[in-house]
Amino acid sequence: MAEKPRVRFAPSPTGYLHIGSLRTALYNFLYAKKTGGDYFLRVEDTDQKRLVADAVEKLVESLEWAGVENGEGIVLDEKGSIRQKGEFGPYMQSERLELYQKYAHELVKKGKAYYCFCTPERLDSLRAVQEKAKLAPAYDKLCLKTYSREEAEQKIKAGEKYVIRFDVPETGEISFEDAVRGKIFFSNKNLDDFVLLKSDGFPTYHLAHVVDDHFMETTLVFRGEEWLPSTPKHILLFEAFGWKPPQYAHLCVILNKNTRKKLSKRDGDVSVEDFKKKGYLPEAVVNFIALLGWNPKTEQEIFSLDEMSAAFDLEKLNKAGAIFDQEKLDWMNGYYIRQKDDGELAKLCRPYLKKYNNSLSDEHLKKIIQVEKERMKKLSDIAEGTQFYFDTPKPDADLLKWKSMGSEDLEKSLNKSREILDAISEENWELEDIKNKLMASADPKDRGALLWPLRVALTGEKKSPSPWEVAWVVGKNESMERIEQAIASLKN
């Protein structure tokens, strides 16, 4: 019987969720959904120097925002506090220290690892020498050669600080089958005697990953391509323990468009939180990043999470690095905005309209949304060039003129608009009505003669929605007021 697929997303709590990490989490989620397997969240907080307050909460919040939810591992309760769910816990590595220590020492007993007492200073100078000689920096096994196990244990008893290093065989080759790249070979001679247990008693990623994914029965590990070079270390570790390694799927890197290097925090906004703040919808972000390194092999571009998981397949993962193209994200975000229900969109947009909050009614906002949504790429766009919905504009006199229109014609045009609109009662102040009346009066050969001055009178802008839309949103009183003001301004 085949084992149950179990996958995990295992971030370290750095304070934010990188967009690339979200993709990794997403693939885990999709894969589990597709295969009926488990997807759990484990937190890799083994670096004491990099602890960040509230990092785990933020991480999970970002994942939840994206809809990438795990049924097992680290979760947040209703109050937003961290909880652990599942039988394979604890899922916080800092709570599993004894386990790692036990297995690190077991490896020493087996003769596969050894104690090392070298100081950081010695390691630094060793590295410096090697680099100078253009050699690959690697530990020289000094402590393995110098001390017998008994001597080493004596030193430890005497209170000396130590780390445990893996004793990589000097010859031989290691290979594994990557789910996206196929068979990959590495020579042991190129591998360093990496540290398993740090001097503060915490494990390194290498040890923790291997121990955890063994005991948590992980069957497949999705991770970024940057892990590929350390995979042989992990395989070696699994072998040393006599455990079966999981399958690995090394995902292509996500590249910055300008530098063509791994998208990093230095490049600006790369955290999920940043995208949320800037007004991107989770549907768009998720849909977009899913397609960075994975392709359904059909011509479909827009996917719900369900559609994605149905189409998800390891075979469809791409190898080559993918450039993060914000223009396409913007298009997709605009698409999802257009699909959204006006009421829902209004709620999402309100935070971007803080400056108008006290005076802005739900009804008014919903009307603005209705006419603005087709030109929005981000939620934040609702606050861009939309001033005229809230404040009476002061149109530029030249801008009011349609083409080569003279002042007299301009005044006539505005007067005509005033007449047409004034004839519509407050009760009939509906979009269709306003539009029909205006269109009926406009000269089909030159509609701009009527519509342009009116639109500018209402908005003060070169670009905006149609005059009837703006008139409808701001209401009859305000519309009439604006037309009057425009006419009055001509008299100067």
Add this chain to the structure above:
RNA sequence: GGCCCCAUCGUCUAGCGGCCAGGACGCCAGGUUCUCAUCCUGGUAACACGGGUUCGAUUCCCGUUGGGGUCACCA
């Protein structure tokens, strides 16, 4: 630099020996009730190079070039 990975339009990609090399974003042009946007139509644009294998290579193999990743008591 060592090791590893990768290589189709500007970008995301389809293609798994024989295709006018397909789609999407972007861009350009045209259309739809003034501008903008939406929407529709059309267009622009790619197999890095050199050797093989083969009747035939974008596709398979090798090399070159190019790009990326990685070389910590960080993950």
